Amino acid sequence: MSNPRLQLKNVGQIQNANIEFGDLTVLVGPQATGKSVFLQFLRLLVDTGYVIDELRKHGLIWNKDIRHFLDIYLGEGMRDVWRDGDNGSAIIYNNDPISLSTVIQPRKRSKIESLFYIPAQRVLTLGRGWPRPFSDYGASDPFSVRDFSEKLRLMMETGWGGGEGGAIFPQTRRLKDEFRKMLDRTVFHGFGLRVDTHGAQKRLVLRGKGMEATLPFMVWSAGQREFVPLLMGFYWLLPPTKVSRRQEVEWVVIEEPEAGLHPNAISAVLLLILDLLARGYRVCLSTHSPHVLDVVWALKVIREHQAPSSRILDLFDTKKTDPMKEMAEAVLRKIARVFYFDQNRGCTRDISGLDPGSEEASEAGWGGLSEFSGHVADVVARVVNAQG
Amino acid sequence: MRFQDAVANSNDVRDCYRVGLQALLEGDRNRLSCQDTRKISGSLNLDAAVALLYPNAPRWDYGIGIKKTESKDKAIWVEVHPADANQVQKIIDKLTWLKNWLMNSAPNLTSITGNGSPYVWVASGSVSFQRNSPQTKRLALEGIAFPQKYYRIPIG
Numbered sequence: 001m002s003n004p005r006l007q008l009k010n011v012g013q014i015q016n017a018n019i020e021f022g023d024l025t026v027l028v029g030p031q032a033t034g035k036s037v038f039l040q041f042l043r044l045l046v047d048t049g050y051v052i053d054e055l056r057k058h059g060l061i062w063n064k065d066i067r068h069f070l071d072i073y074l075g076e077g078m079r080d081v082w083r084d085g086d087n088g089s090a091i092i093y094n095n096d097p098i099s100l101s102t103v104i105q106p107r108k109r110s111k112i113e114s115l116f117y118i119p120a121q122r123v124l125t126l127g128r129g130w131p132r133p134f135s136d137y138g139a140s141d142p143f144s145v146r147d148f149s150e151k152l153r154l155m156m157e158t159g160w161g162g163g164e165g166g167a168i169f170p171q172t173r174r175l176k177d178e179f180r181k182m183l184d185r186t187v188f189h190g191f192g193l194r195v196d197t198h199g200a201q202k203r204l205v206l207r208g209k210g211m212e213a214t215l216p217f218m219v220w221s222a223g224q225r226e227f228v229p230l231l232m233g234f235y236w237l238l239p240p241t242k243v244s245r246r247q248e249v250e251w252v253v254i255e256e257p258e259a260g261l262h263p264n265a266i267s268a269v270l271l272l273i274l275d276l277l278a279r280g281y282r283v284c285l286s287t288h289s290p291h292v293l294d295v296v297w298a299l300k301v302i303r304e305h306q307a308p309s310s311r312i313l314d315l316f317d318t319k320k321t322d323p324m325k326e327m328a329e330a331v332l333r334k335i336a337r338v339f340y341f342d343q344n345r346g347c348t349r350d351i352s353g354l355d356p357g358s359e360e361a362s363e364a365g366w367g368g369l370s371e372f373s374g375h376v377a378d379v380v381a382r383v384v385n386a387q388g
Numbered sequence: 389m390r391f392q393d394a395v396a397n398s399n400d401v402r403d404c405y406r407v408g409l410q411a412l413l414e415g416d417r418n419r420l421s422c423q424d425t426r427k428i429s430g431s432l433n434l435d436a437a438v439a440l441l442y443p444n445a446p447r448w449d450y451g452i453g454i455k456k457t458e459s460k461d462k463a464i465w466v467e468v469h470p471a472d473a474n475q476v477q478k479i480i481d482k483l484t485w486l487k488n489w490l491m492n493s494a495p496n497l498t499s500i501t502g503n504g505s506p507y508v509w510v511a512s513g514s515v516s517f518q519r520n521s522p523q524t525k526r527l528a529l530e531g532i533a534f535p536q537k538y539y540r541i542p543i544g
Contacts, residue, residue, distance in 0.1 A: 301516065356518045357537040358537075371519070377527070377533070380528035381532060384531040385531040
């Protein structure tokens with residue numbers, strides 16, 4: 001079976017973005033080059049029935065007007081990403097031209113969600129330390145944020161999150177033991193995440209071992225505030241039962257998984273992402289972190305050199321327990337692809353080779369993520385040679 | 389001073405000057421290019437030239453002369469070597485040897501060695517470490533830029 005492919009032409013800053021997805025697909029490129037718009041269009045095409053139904057269920061109407069729809073779906077002011085005329089916008093999905101005006105019409109379609117989307121603005125979903133409902137946002141806020149927030153709210157309010165004594169993290173039945181240790185070491189530092197009641201209001205708090213006082217959302221570190229919604233997303237995708245994954249979900253999109261995190265915490269998140277891959281999810285990331293590409297590059301080299309899968313675990317300095325070895329073995333079979341969104345040309349470039357010695361600057365510099373470090377090193381070398 | 393004269397004035401390598409890039413082994417020569425080959429005044433296979441004198445030393449591969457004016461050249465020093473992270477120390481050892489050799493045995497070549505990026509590591513295969521790696525920073529502190537698969541000899 002061929003890989004899914006999406007091409008967008010003349011949509012916002014994108015002139016021609018053409019991407020064939022791998023098991024793991026990573027999008028890199030400067031700010032505002034269309035990565036997020038691209039991923040949201042992917043979602044719309046994969047989950048048309050779900051998206052349209054959710055918008056209508058919450059009373060949003062667009063009267064078959066594409067621009068009005070885009071203001072609702074992508075967020076206020078985004079209507080102009082779609083253009084008409086000779087150089088008009090176009091969508092080609094799996095080699096078939098798609099009419100957006102048809103997509104946005106209410107029709108009988110499957111409403112099952114097969115793409116789980118974790119937006120970059122996820123920290124906004126826990127405004128007062130508890131997930132905000134869909135209707136708490138303005139009609140002009142992006143659907144991806146509202147929908148993710150609503151999912152978290154439903155999960156929390158149906159008692160999903162609460163382990164023993166309201167504990168959310170750590171929970172013995174949630175995540176592999178090695179993951180829990182790594183997250184404790186890199187994000188929570190001995191504090192537990194739990195549900196607390198303040199007055200009549202439920203809220204998420206952190207509590208240290210043996211401590212009476214709890215820490216509300218606003219006093220958490222920036223990284224912890226960023227990470228908790230991401231953790232909830234992982235919980236949703238990694239069920240605590242013998243079932244290894246949500247069967248109805250094929251795709252997982254995570255925007256900027258590194259947001260606000262120290263590199264050690266990014267490593268922990270990447271290990272969780274590898275677990276998603278091992279469980280058979282097709283994962284798409286957008287990133288500004290060279291750390292993410294470090295791992296993708298290492299996976300490629302490990303595969304090309306036919307090295308043992310345990311080398312993947314060496315990347316993270318984790319114990320080689322049986323579950324971790326199984327995960328690494330599954331990850332080794334996965335194919336990763338990396339695409340660069342070129343700001344100047346408005347097109348995408350396949351830089352999956354990630355060859356630091358490539359003559360193609362965007363590949364050698366990993367889409368700009370390691371370019372600056374290389375440039376700094378070159379200047380330092382010249383200074384050393386000139387000054388002795 | 390011309391590169392040819394600087395080589396001739398260096399006892400260890402006095403007969404080893406070659407026109408153009410002829411001193412380079414063919415496989416290595418193919419990894420280098422130049423927009424205007426007339427600007428290349430000559431080359432030296434340093435590694436081969438001093439192999440008997442310093443058999444166990446971490447010898448550097450090549451010197452290349454580039455015309456700056458009609459009477460003046462500058463020298464760059466090229467090492468063609470596998471570009472793995474675990475080779476960085478070897479390259480640094482080679483550079484240390486080269487600098488010592490230039491200072492002690494080839495002062496004329498020292499005098500025409502440029503002070504921009506005269507020490508060049510050309511990868512003999514793929515490059516297996518990154519531009520943002522600590523190894524790259526170590527190299528930079530020694531005055532060596534990130535290895536390249538193909539090196540365009542700077543002229544002018």
